[in-house]
Amino acid sequence: xxxNRRFGNLPAHLVLIVGVLxxxxxxxxxxxxxxxxxxxxxxxxxxxxxxxxxxxxxxRALFVGTTRTTxxxxxxxxxxxxxxxxxxxxxxxxxSLLSAFAIVYFRFPFRNTAFWVIFLTLMVPVEVRIYxxxxxxxxxxxxxxxxxxxxxxxxxxxxxLLFRQFFMTVPDELVEAAQIDAAGPMRFFRDxxxxxxxxNIAALFVILFIYGWNQYxxxxxxxxxxxxxTIVIGIKKxxxxxxxxxEWQLAMATAxxxxxxxxxxxxxxxxxxxxxxxxTEK
Amino acid sequence: MADVELTDxxxxxxxxxxAVHGVSFAVPDGGFCVLVGPSGCGKSTLLRMIAGLETITAxxxxxxxxxxxxxxxxxxxxxxxxxxxxLYPHMSVYDNMAYGLRNLKTPKSEIxxxxxxxxxxxxxxxxxxxxxxxxxxxxxRQRVAMGRAIVRKPKAFLFDxxxxxxxxxxxxQMRIEIRRLQRRxxxxxxxxxxDQVEAMTLADMLVVLNAGRIEQIGAPLELYERPATLFxxxxxxxxxxxxxxxxxxxxxxxxxxDGRELACNAAHxxxxxxxxxxxxxxxxRAVVRPAGEGLPMKIELxxxxxxxRLLHGQLAGSPVTVAIAPDQxxxxxxxxxxxxxxxxVHLFDAESGKRL
Numbered sequence: 070x071x072x073n074r075r076f077g078n079l080p081a082h083l084v085l086i087v088g089v090l091x092x093x094x095x096x097x098x099x100x101x102x103x104x105x106x107x108x109x110x111x112x113x114x115x116x117x118x119x120x121x122x123x124x125x126x127x128x129r130a131l132f133v134g135t136t137r138t139t140x141x142x143x144x145x146x147x148x149x150x151x152x153x154x155x156x157x158x159x160x161x162x163x164x165s166l167l168s169a170f171a172i173v174y175f176r177f178p179f180r181n182t183a184f185w186v187i188f189l190t191l192m193v194p195v196e197v198r199i200y201x202x203x204x205x206x207x208x209x210x211x212x213x214x215x216x217x218x219x220x221x222x223x224x225x226x227x228x229x230l231l232f233r234q235f236f237m238t239v240p241d242e243l244v245e246a247a248q249i250d251a252a253g254p255m256r257f258f259r260d261x262x263x264x265x266x267x268x269n270i271a272a273l274f275v276i277l278f279i280y281g282w283n284q285y286x287x288x289x290x291x292x293x294x295x296x297x298x299t300i301v302i303g304i305k306k307x308x309x310x311x312x313x314x315x316e317w318q319l320a321m322a323t324a325x326x327x328x329x330x331x332x333x334x335x336x337x338x339x340x341x342x343x344x345x346x347x348x349t350e351k
Numbered sequence: 352m353a354d355v356e357l358t359d360x361x362x363x364x365x366x367x368x369x370a371v372h373g374v375s376f377a378v379p380d381g382g383f384c385v386l387v388g389p390s391g392c393g394k395s396t397l398l399r400m401i402a403g404l405e406t407i408t409a410x411x412x413x414x415x416x417x418x419x420x421x422x423x424x425x426x427x428x429x430x431x432x433x434x435x436x437x438l439y440p441h442m443s444v445y446d447n448m449a450y451g452l453r454n455l456k457t458p459k460s461e462i463x464x465x466x467x468x469x470x471x472x473x474x475x476x477x478x479x480x481x482x483x484x485x486x487x488x489x490x491x492r493q494r495v496a497m498g499r500a501i502v503r504k505p506k507a508f509l510f511d512x513x514x515x516x517x518x519x520x521x522x523x524q525m526r527i528e529i530r531r532l533q534r535r536x537x538x539x540x541x542x543x544x545x546d547q548v549e550a551m552t553l554a555d556m557l558v559v560l561n562a563g564r565i566e567q568i569g570a571p572l573e574l575y576e577r578p579a580t581l582f583x584x585x586x587x588x589x590x591x592x593x594x595x596x597x598x599x600x601x602x603x604x605x606x607x608x609d610g611r612e613l614a615c616n617a618a619h620x621x622x623x624x625x626x627x628x629x630x631x632x633x634x635x636r637a638v639v640r641p642a643g644e645g646l647p648m649k650i651e652l653x654x655x656x657x658x659x660r661l662l663h664g665q666l667a668g669s670p671v672t673v674a675i676a677p678d679q680x681x682x683x684x685x686x687x688x689x690x691x692x693x694x695x696v697h698l699f700d701a702e703s704g705k706r707l
Contacts, residue, residue, distance in 0.1 A: 240435065242433045249424045249425065249451070251454035261439055261441075
């Protein structure tokens, strides 16, 4: 398409740059804030240039904790978040792969009913069933455990649907060839279906890891001990202090640290993801 | 190696549709049997039943000594080549061929030897063995699919329209290779195709299917020269046989619809005088004469094939095709004369379509 535009791409670029600044500036401020002393920020005059407290602030956030609110260390909370997000992502993928496999490749009574029941749970998010879920978790003594943090969030209709759609695009002849090649159902699943789903698994892992990492309501309910908190809860607790000055420099450092793992996952998995996009031919 | 025998095999789908109505035939050990017919005739269903990918509603399938009706595909000891090759896209060519053997717990050295042997038979470059299927051309993929069948050393090969996805030139080449391969390995083969040229050239034994029933079984030339029904006569041969409608005037003469006479061999079952018949004749058996001699044929189109010419036109109210040699001179007239030798006329009952 040839367009005769007087100012070239200038207006479009301006709009995009404003958009980028809009998103990036608060992040920049958080990073800057995490390099100054508490006093500088408390003055209400946050400089736009980095200060000299970077190492000290991050060391305190990670290994010492705040002075006035004796909360868990960021290192502990990062570890908790990491375990929980990983468990949720892997658990969701494992369960939905198997349920999609069952729905697509096996003929059993009420197969369609099973599919629709899974589909219906899409309409019931965690928040709606939060009380009964909490009651069950409490009765099973799952409060303040990794199991309690992760398991109730694992069942996933979305991922099941996605894998179902993908499995249905796998040619029937592959299944038949595997049958003739003496591969039983589970061997077919392991040797052929799993490798073919690799890129889908990678994409889902990114989405689900971030979903798990950003959970707020459920970890807030299920944890009572400070050392079982996730990082998202931790940020909230550092900011909301009673009768004390918020240590903003540590809050900022915590926020920046909380951002890093999801960013790392995206950057690392993107390679796999793009590779999968290039190798499209089935 | 083993023979394969089908006895009154039927297939009815849960919806009530019957795809195969009681089919029986036997393929001798080492034989090359081609199932041919138009789409929807049940040929693929039949092959899938032999493979064990479809259940059998009634009848028996025997491979070698065993009736295999209830056996899983693996236990039947057969290998199948699919139309779209069905290679495992994420595995190398080597792994594609070795996968079945690995699942059968074949020793590693044995797998290596067999894959190497298959690659050599199929003239697959050893460097290709490390590639993924998507890095191969259509013909190479086809070979890998055959390699996957060969390494198993099965009792029978089953081919499901294996050449349909190739271009015309490659198809002819692979056709010859498949035939050569089968001669060399002497493995019983059942091959499904809708292409009558493929069927004619490959088969020791041709089974023509139509609407889930067998029309005729026999050697390709036998079927070509003595088709048992109008369907077989029209299906085999390219260009197809010409059909002229008429009535039986005497045992050796048919009166065509335009009132002209066509002589035929009298060696057929006696039908009453005046019975409706269809006279069939191969395009290459008709002889072109100057206008005025024989039956008049109005020419509508001439196709130059290089190896000859096809004259398309009308004869006694029916569309006909006449094939002539490239060097044969043709008068520049709209109408020519055509004579058909009596022994080249096939007579069929117009009602039942059966050969007379």
